[in-house]
Amino acid sequence: MMKRTDFAVYLNKYFTIYLPNTCGSTPQTIDSYRYSFILFLTYMQERHHISADRVDISDLTYENAVSYLSWLQEARSNGISTRNQRQAALNSFIRFLMYEFPEYLPEYQKILGIPVKKAPQKEITYLKTGAVTLLISQVDLNRQNGLRDYVILSLLYTTGIRVGELIQIRIKDLSLQEPFTLLVRGKGQKSRYVPLMRSIIPVIQKYLVQKRFDKPEKLDAWLFNNHMNEPFTRQGINYIVGKYSTMARTIAPDMIPGAFSPHKIRHTTAMGLVESGVDLIYIRDLLGHVSVKTTEIYARADAMHKRQAIEAASKEIVPPEESEWENDSKLKDWLKSFNRR
Known part of the structure; x- marks a missing residue:
């Protein structure tokens, strides 16, 4: 039998004991880190045989860590944010090993000192109210799963929850008595209550009756199941949003951007609240952001769009100005001769 290396032994401890027990990491985090180390092992095979x-x-x-991160971007075409996620997984494992192998401490400190790359701020893509109406109107309530899809889109838009939060909703998380609320299990095992709009309560109730989820024994059941009668995956929700956004785009190409995703519905919710003047603290709590700094990107985007609108409108009312120096030959001659030796 082949002897297991120290790496295999401690990677096993890291995933089975350290992350779930010591750190209390969520299954989603553990799965993400697991894939990061699959890539690291692939790198070791491809680059070092x-x-x-x-x-x-x-x-x-340190050399292998730097090379691995570069390989992710060059060979795997990973973006900066994905690269940083892989780096976070590697750093987490290194912090675990620091207490097991203190003799490698100088090398580990160098690895942890590798700077995280700054990703350029992407422009936030979101829909206007009319586009949201068009998107949701593509759902045929008379077709099989039409009511389910309608509730999925409505909840994504009216609550701004993440896809990972949507697929974890159980029947018991819904409170359909006033005040209408939904218990959401967010990142880092943090839960929060978000309000449900009164207008979608009858649709949710109708959906529960249709699926026979309106019985006490169904309280622990998942709210949404796919065609295999299994809990939805992220890919399943992405498919539903993509399907209806494609249908809406054929009607109004300018209203629905390409590659529209559930996360862009979340952006739509946030931007709608900012444009309505809702305080950022309330938006932060609704979206489940750890810091209001994350929420501020929507305020900055709103300010940028307002500035662009004002600048566009001002072009119509402000006469074009002609720079004085263009018609002042003396000034031009002075500028040309300025600082010449």
């Missing part, structure tokens, strides 16, 4: 069962703790060097 060291198979996964031969990788050792001593292979976790």
Whole structure:
């Protein structure tokens, strides 16, 4: 039998004991980190010709860490944010190893000192109210799963919840008595209550009756199931949003951007609240942001759009100005001769 390397032993401890028990990491975080190390082992095989069962703790060097992160962007075409996620997984494992292998502490400190790359701020893509109405109107309530899809889109828009939060909703998380609320399980195992709009309560109730979820024994059931009668995956929700956005785009191409996703519905909710003058603190709590700094991107985007609108409108009312120096030959001559030796 082949002897297990230290790397294999401690990676196993990291995933089975350290992350779930010591750190209390969520299954989503553990799965993301797991895939990061699949990529690291792939890198070791491709660049150093060291198979996964031969990788050792001593292979976790500063040079290999830097090379691995570069490989992610060059060979795997990973974006900066994805690269940073992989770096976070590697750093987490390094912090775990620091207490197990203090002799490698100088090398680990160098790895942890690798700066995180700054990703350029992407422009926020969101829909106007009319586009949202057009999107949701594509759902045929008379077709199989039409009511389910309608409730999915309505909840995404009216609550601004993430896809990962949507697929974790159970029947018992709904409170359909006043005040209407939904219990949402967010990132980092943090839960919050978000309000439900009165207008969608009858639709939700109708959906529960249709699926026979309106019985006490169904309280622990998932709110949304796919065609296999299993809980939805992220990909399943992405497919539903993509399907109806494509239908809406054929009607009004200018209103629905390409590659529209559930997260852009979340952006739409946030921007709608900002434009309505809702305080950022309330928006932060609704969206489940850890810091209001994250929420501020919507306020900045709103300010930018307002400025662009004002500038566009001002072109119609402000006469074009002609720079004085263009018609002042003396000034031009002075500028040309300025600081010449």
